[in-house]
Amino acid sequence: MxxxxxxxxxxxxxxxxxxxxxxxxxxxxxxxxxxxxxxxxxxxxxxxxxxxxxxxxxxxxxxxxxxxxxxxxxxxxxxxxxxxxxxxxxxxxxxxxxxxxxxxxxxxxxxxxxxxGHRIGAFALTEPAAGSNATNLKTTAVKKGNKYILNGTKHYITNATEADIFTVMAVTDPSKGAKGITSFIVEKDFPGFHVGAFEPKMGLRGSHSAEIILEDCEVPTENVLSEEGQGYVNALKILANGRAGLAARNLGSSQKLLDLSVNYAKERIQFNVPIIEHQAVAHMLSEMAVDIEALRSFTYRVAWMVDERKKIIKEAAMLKLFGSEVYNRVADKAVQVHGGIGYISDYPIERFYRDARITRIYEGTSEIQKNIIAGQLNKEYS
Ligand SMILES: Cc1cc2nc3c(=O)[nH]c(=O)nc-3n(C[C@H](O)[C@H](O)[C@H](O)COP(=O)(O)OP(=O)(O)OC[C@H]3O[C@@H](n4cnc5c(N)ncnc54)[C@H](O)[C@@H]3O)c2cc1C
Structure with a gap:
């Protein structure tokens, strides 16, 4: 390796x-x-x-x-x-x-x-009734001649207001469950495609989330991604392949928080010494550093596995879980090391603290990652 x-x-x-x-x-x-x-x-x-x-x-x-x-x-x-x-x-x-x-x-x-960057991409899987259970999609796609007609609503779609090209999952055969889902490449200019309500949120300001409304949206048959019935598998593969990248971004944010925290702890004087000399603060910094180093090794190991085309279902889920949890733990400690200023909006720590929170939810919640890991363990030990 x-x-x-x-x-x-x-x-x-x-x-x-x-x-x-x-x-x-x-x-x-x-x-x-x-x-x-x-x-x-x-x-x-x-x-x-x-x-x-x-x-x-x-x-x-x-x-x-x-x-x-x-x-x-x-x-x-x-x-x-x-x-x-x-x-x-x-x-x-x-x-x-x-x-x-x-x-x-x-x-x-x-x-x-x-x-x-002339055209921005987005991914539209989630719906009001289909979050963690993405097999429960209500958006339908009915084939009519050389087009599919899509109807339904997606929500929480990142880049919805900026994007031009959407990977959209819709049901082509309701009788087949997950195997009746198909993925499509949908352009924002296709007839019947609308960006709906803008969804304000706790953090990630500058990144816009919104609904996507498909009203008799006409998608040419040549825009089916791989083949009919493969949409659910495609969605899982896309999410799994994205997990090393997401972990690396969490790693970058966590490292930034450690850098800010160590520098602050060396400068901030309380009880006549820099607070880094108080063991309780020093230990928080040590714990942050250990978590970050472990995340770094794990991230590059999974990235290497992707490059080697190895099976990564379990490892990608473990990394998604671990990377999000590390970022949240590090952000929490960064606020604590900074004391009051860690909670004040003039300084970046509270922003990272809010922004970290979503990483345990989007692209599959921490609980769902644990389900995937347990499912794989169950198979391995059978
Ligand atoms: C800011 C933001 C950006 C997003 N971007 C996108 C995007 O670009 N494209 C897209 O398609 N989606 C996107 N999402 C949607 C996101 O992936 C979902 O919110 C997420 O998968 C959880 O679904 P849900 O919100 O419906 O929660 P639910 O599925 O309703 O889950 C609620 C709670 O129940 C738990 N739970 C549910 N089922 C189980 C189970 N079987 N076992 C244990 N616990 C369970 C969950 O872990 C969670 O704690 C985004 C969401 C947000 C907030």
Whole structure:
């Protein structure tokens, strides 16, 4: 197992770090206040190739493996999580379906524009009655000639207001349960496609969530992703393949919180000494550092497994669970180390604390990851 980054990736990683530190960090407070990512930052991200992080070189992307991607995601995670989510959702669940399951015609049609950031990707699985139980979809797709007609409502869709291309799961045969679900590539300009209510939330400001309403939405048959009946399996694969990237972003955020916390603990004087000299504070920092180092090793191990095309169902679920829990534990300790200022909105700690919370919910809750792990253990020990 070799996690050594080649020179090209190291170069890219340095460039991304410079961009995050010198440009995105400067506008973090602005993103929080305005609930918008400045257009200049989006344009610079395009120039750096960040929108093509998951796309092969032949379609205009960076063409890097999962270990390389995680190295860049770690940098992208070390800033405002609204920005991290814009890039993460596009390059993760918004793009992976077409890259991994798209046919040549679909890849040529969609990926170059997505790699350049001219068209943004999103993933639309969740519905009011289908959250953790994604087999309970109510959105239907009925074949009529050379089109499918989609009807239904999706909610909580990340990038819904920015995205142009959606991977949408809908029921084509209700009698077959999970095997009756099909995935489609849906363009926002297709007739009958509407972005619904904007959904305000606890954190992730700058990243917009909204409903998607499909009203007799016309999708050409050539936009079926892989084949009819494969939609549920596709959704699970997309989510599993996205998990190393999500963990790497959580890792970047956690490392940022440790950096801020150690620096603060060395500067803040109470009882005539820097608070890092109080053992209770020092131990919190040690626990944060151990969690982060364990997450780093685990993330790159799973990324390596992805690159080696090994089966990752159990490990991806473990990593999703562990990465989210570590980020939440670290954020909680970061608030504690900072004391009152950790709770004050002029300082970034409380923002990370709020933003960390969603990682235990989206792309499969922590409880669902435990169910997946237990299911795999059950099989292994049978
Ligand atoms: C900010 C945000 C962004 C999102 N982005 C997207 C997106 O881009 N695309 C998309 O499709 N979806 C998206 N989602 C949806 C997200 O993936 C779901 O919210 C999540 O999967 C949980 O579903 P739910 O909210 O319906 O909760 P529920 O499924 O109702 O779960 C409620 C509680 O019950 C628990 N629970 C449910 N079933 C079980 C079980 N079998 N065993 C143990 N516990 C269980 C859950 O763990 C949770 O604690 C997003 C959500 C949010 C909030």
């Amino acid at each position: 070799n996690f050594e980054l080649d020179e090209d990736i190291q170069f890219l990683k340095r460039n991304v770090r410079d961009f995050i530190q010198n440009e995105v960090e400067k506008v973090a407070m602005q993103i929080e206040e305005e609930n918008e990512i400045p257009g200049r930052i989006v344009e610079m991200s395009k120039e750096l190739g960040l929108f093509g992080l998951s796309i092969p070189e032949e379609y205009g992307g960076l063409g890097i493996g999962m270990v390389g991607k995680c190295a860049l995601y770690e940098e992208i995670g070390a800033t405002h999580n609204g920005y991290t989510t814009l890039i993460g959702a596009h390059t993760g669940i918004g793009t992976i379906g077409i890259v991994d399951m798209g046919n040549e015609q679909q890849k040529k049609k969609y990926l170059p524009d997505m790699a350049a």
